[in-house]
Amino acid sequence: MTGRAAGRTGGRPPGRRRATAALVAACTAGVLPLLGGLPAGAAPGDGPGTDDAARQVQVTLTELTPRSIAPGAEIVVSGRITNTGEETLTDLTLRVQRGEQLRTRQALADDLADPSPTTTAAAAFAPVDDELPAGESMPFRYVTSATELRLEGDGVYPALVNVNGTDPDGLTERVGELTTHLVVAPATPTARTAVGVLWPITDRPHRAPDGDFTDDDLAGEIAPGGRLDRALATVEDLPRRPDSDAPAVPVTLAVDPALVEELTTMAGGYRVPDGSGGTTDGAGREDAEAYLARLRAVAAEQDVLALPYADADLDALQTAGGGDAVRRALPGTAAADPPAEGGTSPGGTAGQTGGTTAGESAAPTDGATPVTPSGTEATTPAAEPSGDGSADAGAGTGAALLRTALGVTPRTDLAWPVGGTLRTETLTTLQDAGVRQLVLAEQSWADPGTAVGDDGSTATARVDTDTDAGPLTTLVADSGLGDAVAALGDDPAGARAAEQRYLAELAVLGTQLAAAGGSRQTVLVVPPRQVDVDPAAATALLADAAEQPWLDVASLGQLTAGPVADAGQLLPATAGPDQLGGPALGDVGAALGVRADFATAVVGDPDTALRGYDAAIDRSVASSWRGDPDGFAEAAAAVRERLLDLTRRVTLLEPADGTYSLASSDAPLVLTVSNDLPFAVEVRVEVRALANAGLTTEDGGLQQVDLESRRVVTVASEVSQSGSFAVTATLSTPGGGSLGEPVDMQVRSTAYGTITLAVTFGAAALLALLFLRRLVLFVLRRRRAGSLHDDDRDDADADLVGASPAAGSGAGRDAGPADGDPTRRPPTRSPV
Incomplete structure (x- = not known):
C-alpha cells in the first residue's frame, strides 16, 4: 500500500496520497511477516513459507462492531469469503488477531503502506464451513472480545482477519486475509476532533457548445441507483437531531450550476441524439424533476457552495484567456454591469435578459425561454456586487442559477479549485473577484504537517497567509480522510473496511491530541469531485462525527473561524500529467480570442449578450476533462468552431448579379449588412478597388445593425473614370476582427469622373x-x-493732285522730294 510514509525519509514530500489500489493490495494479498513464536492457537497456515500465491480466498467485510470498542466489549466481524482459485478448499477456519498499538499518524501511514505484524494477540480459530468450491462464496460471522484480544488501552491497533484452509493435496495454510484496524475509544474523552465535510454534487457536461444534449447519460446518473442519486442519498439519510429534527451532521454541498441548469432543462423536456442523425425525447424528465426536488430539500437544510460554471478548470481558463475568462466563470461575478448612457439596457432589448433563465442563460441557443418543472419562466435578475468588496451571493450567473432552481443563496466567497492547487496568476484573479477563502490540497503548502497532523502535532484545518492581492484564509483538505471516503465505492474488501480506515485516521489524531494535552482539533473531509459511494456506508461514515463521543461536527464556517496553523509557504500549482493543456487548450484560447474581439461589436453589455458562448467555453474546460484528453480535445475543437460561427452570423449580402452601377461620379455604394444574432452589433464596412482602379471610397465609420435584422449601409465613393471596376467589400468588428466572408463585385460607371471631365x-x-x-x-x-x-x-490720288500749283503743302500729305526733283517719277495710271 502506498501511504503518507512513502518517500518521507528525512522530510515530508509535497502532497500525501494513499492510493486505493494500495489499500486493496494490503487488504487482499499483503504478506504479514510473523516475528517470533506464534500465540496459542496458531494454525499451520500462520507459519513461515506462506506466500501470496496461496491467497485464493477474497475476504470482504460487511460488519465490524462496535465501530469504536470499549474495554471488555464483544467484537463481531462478519462478511463473505470467495474462492478465487481453481481448486476446492476444505476445513476452512477463521480468526482475528491484532498487532501493537499505533500512536501517531505517521505510524498509521507506515502500517497502511506495509502492514505490521499482527501477532501480539489472537483469538481462537473458528470453523467456517467444510468446503468452498472454486468460484463460489459464503458468508461468515466471527465473534470475539476486547478481553480475548487484550485491547486494554485506547487507540488504534492493526488487525488481521485470517482464513486458513486445506487444499486437495492436504496442505493446510493461510488461504485468505483482510487487514483492518480496531479502534478503542477512551472511556472518558477529554479531547475531540471536529470534522467538517465538503460534499460535491458535480458531473461532466452533457451539452454541446450550441446547448444541445450530446447524450442521455445524465439520466442514468440521477436515476435510482445512479452515481448522483447515491451521492445525494448519502446526505439525505444523515441522522437528525432529536431536539430540532435538523441534520446532526453539517455538510456543505459543492454544487455545479451547469449541472443544475441541465437538470432544469431536462425537467422541462429535452431531446437527445437517437444514433441515426436525428433526435428523440430524453428519458430523464421525471427523474430530473424528482432529483431537483430532493436537492432543493437538502439545500434548504445544508450550506451550499456555488462552484464555477461547469466546475471549470480555473488554471486552464487563466492560461487560455487571462483573468477576464476566469471572472466570467465564477459564480459570484456580476453577470452585467449597468449600461453606459445610450447603451442597451439589459432586459430592455429582445434577446438580452438582465438576469438568468434556467436552461437558457448558459445555452448559446438564443431566444429560447425554458420553464421550470412547474411550467413558469425561471428568470432571475442580475445583482450588483456587494459594497464590502466580497462577492455577493446573488451577483453572478452561477449563483443566480442555484438561487432560482434551489431557492437558496449559495456561498460565492469560497473557491475549491480542481486538484486543490492554483497558479499564482489565477489566485490573484480570484482575490480580485472577491474570493476570500479557498479549499486547498495538502500539496499547496510547503509544510502541511501542522494542518493535518502528519508530524504528530494537533491537526488544524485552517491556514492563513498574506498574498500580493491581500490576506487569504484557506482550509486544507485531509487527503487521508478523503481517500478513505473515495474507497467506499471501490474497495474490494468492502465499504465497511474503508470506513474503518477512516475511523482509524481520526482515532490516531485523537491519540496525538491527547498526548499533546490539547482539547480540540479540526479536520476537513473532501472526497473526489466525482464521488462514487455506497450511500449506506457513506452515511454511516459521515454520521460517525456526530455519534462517536470522541468526535465532533463542524461546518466550514466554524472551521474558518477556528484556530490557525502555520503550514509554511503557499506553493503555486505545478504542471501535472492530467492538467488541461496542449493543442486543445490552444483551441480554447482561439475561441476566447474570437470572443474578446466580437465583444467590441456588441451594443450594450457583451457579458450579457455573449453569456451562452461564455458558458460553452466554460464547459470545454470543465475539470471533469482532466484525465480524459480525448474528451477535452473534442470539446475544445467544438467550442472553437462555435465561436467562429458567431462571426459568420453577421455578414454582407452580395448583389443579385454581382454588379453595382453608379449613375454619377460621386454616387455612394449601397450595401446590405445582415445580423442573424439576438442582439445589436456595431460593424465597419470597407470597400477597396483592386489594382488602384479609378474608384476611391471613404470610411463610413461604425454602423449599428439591430438584432435579427438587415441594414442598408452607404459607402461614399468617387469615380475618376468611367468603366467597370473589380472591388472587394469586407465587414469587421471595431476591434478589427473579420465578420462573414469578403464580397467580390463589379462596379460599373457611365458617368464622367473628375479627371475625365478635366x-x-x-x-x-x-x-x-x-x-x-x-x-x-x-x-x-x-x-x-x-x-x-x-x-x-x-x-495714285497724289499723282493726280501733284500737277496743281497748290500741291505740295497740304495737311496730311506725305513729305517727299522737292518739286522739280529729277528722281521722282510721275505716277502711272491704269487705263480706265
Missing part, C-alpha cells in the same frame, strides 16, 4: 484657343492686305 474640358479649351489663334491670324492677314491696297490708292 481632360475633356482641357481639350475643348485647347481647340478653342487654336480656333481663336487661326481667327486672329486670319483677321491680321486681311487687315494687312487691306492696308496695302489703301496705300496704292493713296499714291
